[in-house]
Amino acid sequence: MAVPQVLDRIPLLSGVPRTVEELPGGLTNHNYKVVTPDGAYVARVWASDGAMLAIDRDAEHANSIAAAAAGVGAPVHAYLPELGVLVVGFLPGRTFTEADLRDPANLPRVAEACRRLHGGPRFVRDFDMFDVQQRYLEIVQSRGFRLPAKYLEFMPVVAQIRKCLEVRYEGTVPCNNDLLPGNILDDGERLWLIDYEYSGNNDPCFELGNIWSESDLPLGHLEELVTAYYGRRLRNKIARARLLGLMSKYGWTLWASIQDGANESIDFDFWSWGMEKYERAVAEFTGPELTSLMDEAARTD
Template sequence: MAVPEVLDRIPLLSGVPRSVEELPGGLTNHNYKVTTPSGEYVVRVSASDGALLAIDRDAEHANSAAAAAAGVGAPVLDYLPELGVLVVGFLPGRTFTEEDLRDPANLPRVAAACRRLHAGPRFVCDFDMFDVQRRYLEIVLERGFRLPEGYLEFMPQVAQIQKCLEIRAEGTVPCNNDLLPGNIIDDGERLWLIDYEYSGNNDACFELGNIWSESDLPTGHLEELVTAYFGHRLRNKIARARLLGLMSKYGWTLWASIQDGANDSIDFDFWSWGMEKYERAVAEFTSSGLAGLMDEAVRAD
């Protein structure tokens, strides 16, 4: 369906003067900023098979509303599941870049935004990268999608990491789970977190480790982010976030494999994107420091 037809199906945007601007980014959606006399809105139109990627659009809608209630997400204004459309308010501000996350002055601000989200209403679903990675692997193998060379060789280490992290598990909180720089908006005073496709209740340290992993930040930045989040330096939490950041790279590699094999509606080199993550994961899996990280994660600080 053409974009004007989609907009005509949205009561808020139908029958009024409007201008439409396609927003950059979005690897599973097409995003449009729509301006009318009454305000500015973002219309997100699904552009991939959400089921393959473990995306539940109903959960995304509910969790987006919960994030808005927590004061950290955009207001949710409409949802048309039959069209794969979610309408939220436009948040004026500047989209973060990796350079913003490399600025240590921004790390306490990111931590504060995460704390607001994590202290908000529980989400309607859970997210566990160990489970997601296994589901992705089943899809890749069943459908014959490309699998990076040597990928399966690291599954024993994955099992060890999962068992290690279960020892000091402290429950879950509502997490975005996909805080790429482009999903952080700076309005000049505070940060907002957007895009809840992969949201779910999760270990807070996954959120922090995923931020570190997605932007390939220095290890010291992760230590500062975790310290700002918890209020003081905790070696076991830093190690936990590093291990979950490793699982982030390993799991999202298969997300890229699925997108590479199944998504022809978005012009993007998913395979190269995933291989960059995989190569960094391999470096950590084969590092002499992995055993030490697991030891740190299970110790009382």
């Protein structure tokens, strides 16, 4: 169905003058800014149902409402799963870039936004990258999608990492789990976090490690981000975030493999995107610090 026809079936956006502008970004949605006399909105139209990628659209809707209640997400105005559309308020502001995350002055602001989200209402599902990675691997193998060279050789190390993280486990909080720079908005006073496709209750150190990993930030930035989040420097939390950042790279590599094999509707080189992550993961798996990081994560600070 064409976008104008979809918008005509949304009561909030139909029967009134409107302008429609496609927004950049988005690998599993097409996003449109829709302006009417009553306000500005973003219509998120699904590129697929997302089930193969561990996206639960009903959970995305519910968690978006929770994030708005926490004061960090856009207000939710409409959800029409039969049309594959979620409508949220348009948040005025500037989209972050990797350069913004590389500016140390922004790290306390990012930490504060994460704390607001993490302190808000619980989400309706959990997200654990160890479980998601296993699910992705089953899909890749069962469907014959491409698997990076030597990928399976690191699975025993992954099991060791998971075991060491259980020692200092402190529960989960509502996390976005996909804070690419494009999912952080700056209105000049505060930061907002958008896009809750992969949201779920998770270890807060995954959120922090994933931010570091996704933007390939310097290690010192991760240390500053974790310290700003917890209010003091905790070596075990920094190590925990580094290990979960490694799992982020290792798991999202398979997300790219699935997209490379199954998604024909978006013109994007998913394989190269995933291999860049995988190569950085391999460097960490085979680097000299991995054992000491696991020891550090399991210790009291």
